[in-house]
Amino acid sequence: MQVQEAGGSEHWKRVKKQLRAELGDDVFTSWFARVDLEEHLDGTVRLSVPTRFLKQWIQNNYNDQLMGLWQRECDNVHRIELTVRGAIRPRQSPAVKQSLAAPSGAKPVMAEGRADPLAEAAQVTRAQAATAALGRGETVSDSSRDVLQGAALDPKYTFETFVEGESNNLALAAARQVAAGGAVTFNPLYLHASVGLGKTHLMQAVASKVRASGRKVLYLTAEHFMYKFVTALKSQSALAFKETLRTIDLLLIDDMQFLHGKQVQQEFCHTLNALIDGARQVIVAADRAPSELDTLDDRVRSRLSGGLVVGIQEPDFALRRNILVARVEAAQKTYPQFEVPEAVLDYVARHVASSGRDLEGALNRLVAHNQLTNQPITQEMAEMTLRDLVRSSEPRRVKIEDIQRVVSKHYNVTKADLLSARRTRTIVRPRQIAMYLAKVMTPRSLPEIGRRFGNRDHTTVLHAVRKIEEMARSDYALAQELELLKRMLDA
Ligand code: ADP
Ligand code: MG
Numbered sequence: 001m002q003v004q005e006a007g008g009s010e011h012w013k014r015v016k017k018q019l020r021a022e023l024g025d026d027v028f029t030s031w032f033a034r035v036d037l038e039e040h041l042d043g044t045v046r047l048s049v050p051t052r053f054l055k056q057w058i059q060n061n062y063n064d065q066l067m068g069l070w071q072r073e074c075d076n077v078h079r080i081e082l083t084v085r086g087a088i089r090p091r092q093s094p095a096v097k098q099s100l101a102a103p104s105g106a107k108p109v110m111a112e113g114r115a116d117p118l119a120e121a122a123q124v125t126r127a128q129a130a131t132a133a134l135g136r137g138e139t140v141s142d143s144s145r146d147v148l149q150g151a152a153l154d155p156k157y158t159f160e161t162f163v164e165g166e167s168n169n170l171a172l173a174a175a176r177q178v179a180a181g182g183a184v185t186f187n188p189l190y191l192h193a194s195v196g197l198g199k200t201h202l203m204q205a206v207a208s209k210v211r212a213s214g215r216k217v218l219y220l221t222a223e224h225f226m227y228k229f230v231t232a233l234k235s236q237s238a239l240a241f242k243e244t245l246r247t248i249d250l251l252l253i254d255d256m257q258f259l260h261g262k263q264v265q266q267e268f269c270h271t272l273n274a275l276i277d278g279a280r281q282v283i284v285a286a287d288r289a290p291s292e293l294d295t296l297d298d299r300v301r302s303r304l305s306g307g308l309v310v311g312i313q314e315p316d317f318a319l320r321r322n323i324l325v326a327r328v329e330a331a332q333k334t335y336p337q338f339e340v341p342e343a344v345l346d347y348v349a350r351h352v353a354s355s356g357r358d359l360e361g362a363l364n365r366l367v368a369h370n371q372l373t374n375q376p377i378t379q380e381m382a383e384m385t386l387r388d389l390v391r392s393s394e395p396r397r398v399k400i401e402d403i404q405r406v407v408s409k410h411y412n413v414t415k416a417d418l419l420s421a422r423r424t425r426t427i428v429r430p431r432q433i434a435m436y437l438a439k440v441m442t443p444r445s446l447p448e449i450g451r452r453f454g455n456r457d458h459t460t461v462l463h464a465v466r467k468i469e470e471m472a473r474s475d476y477a478l479a480q481e482l483e484l485l486k487r488m489l490d491a
Contacts, residue, residue, distance in 0.1 A: 165319025186308035193312035196355025419454035
């Protein structure tokens with residue numbers, strides 16, 4: 001039934017090529033690798049995407065750019081429609097899978113389309129993280145009727161598989177207490193820690209346990225909450241959405257730092273108040289303490305700080321080693337002959353220092369190596385296999401040059417433009433964004449940032465930082481854009 005104008009796909013190829021050039025590989029891959037051309041007829045271009053989240057995101061952020069590029073190709077194009085592909089449609093071709101999985105040019109997909117575990121373990125890029133976040137959103141259907149479904153819980157994330165240590169015992173105790181039910185004591189429970197330290201694991205452990213006891217549980221990432229709310233508003237079902245939210249016994253919001261937008265925050269605040277006043281439990285996790293969540297409205301922040309706020313610190317050696325031992329035991333259920341010598345456990349625990357996620361990555365590589373080569377795990381082999389993980393476990397520092405490079409690429413201006421005195425709008429905004437990012441992502445002082453941006457005065461930098469902060473508060477698309485840039489930078 002689809003009528004394709006002759007040559008339509010050639011146009012689409014060129015539009016994509018241009019988009020990739022304008023956005024850079026990572027951004028392009030995150031948002032456009034899964035967009036397909038369905039139809040190009042009578043000036044209407046119909047594109048399809050796999051999730052509603054993606055549809056919304058592209059509409060909010062890239063609509064004008066897409067239209068501009070299509071019109072450059074064919075000047076009769078006057079309408080771009082985005083549709084969500086039905087579940088029956090065959091999944092992506094291997095070529096698409098490959099470009100999704102390998103945004104940095106590596107090829108983790110083997111000829112027959114099976115993932116290569118070694119290469120995959122080596123591949124953790126920002127774009128993938130973003131895509132994975134979207135993927136989680138896909139598991140939930142969107143009408144407000146289904147709001148109680150929430151995101152799927154990972155059955156691996158239970159209290160039994162969570163390893164206790166000095167850095168997480170308080171968080172674990174609080175989570176256990178909440179999961180046990182009874183009187184609501186800590187409300188909300190706010191967990192904060194940097195990435196990979198077990199927030200999601202703990203939250204899902206609570207969620208699974210409470211759900212098993214028959215109570216209504218909703219686990220959502222903040223992005224997902226935002227998206228559901230926005231969808232409900234559009235379909236005029238916001239009221240139903242709000243009411244449904246208020247009947248929940250346990251609401252868990254993960255990655256709170258991504259909650260943006262004034263209206264969404266207001267709504268979240270109302271929900272929070274309603275739930276807490278109704279003695280229903282709320283758990284929130286974020287990568288920083290409430291006081292540092294500077295994108296959040298003051299009222300939300302203070303409400304969030306009103307319960308119990310617990311941090312999880314970086315794991316010490318003992319905890320890292322215990323997590324590894326637990327992982328080895330889990331792997332042995334599938335691969336009974338898999339053995340890791342004590343000395344190698346010590347080595348990995350000592351050198352892969354930063355988070356549960358890195359430890360898991362390290363172990364997956366050892367398993368994969370062992371399976372693929374049938375060689376026993378030795379110290380030498382571990383050193384070889386984990387070389388880059390060991391290096392990357394040193395804390396990553398964002399440099400001003402990186403910010404300038406990423407920002408100029410993203411907005412398609414040159415670095416010289418950013419440093420120049422030119423006052424064109426298309427340059428001023430990216431420059432202000434870059435200065436803002438330099439302030440929030442590096443320890444550099446305002447005068448120093450000024451010097452690095454073409455010898456500007458520190459008051460200019462301050463003005464830029466305030467301006468962007470202020471704009472991001474009311475401009476949802478800009479707030480998302482900043483988040484995306486930040487994620488690209490601390491890849
Ligand atoms: P966060 O949400 O804080 O970024 P996750 O909960 O996703 O971190 O944890 C990352 C990975 O590390 C998960 O696979 C998780 O199971 C594992 N992990 C982190 N801390 C622990 C722990 N204390 N015990 C067992 N596994 C852990
Ligand atoms: Mg998490």
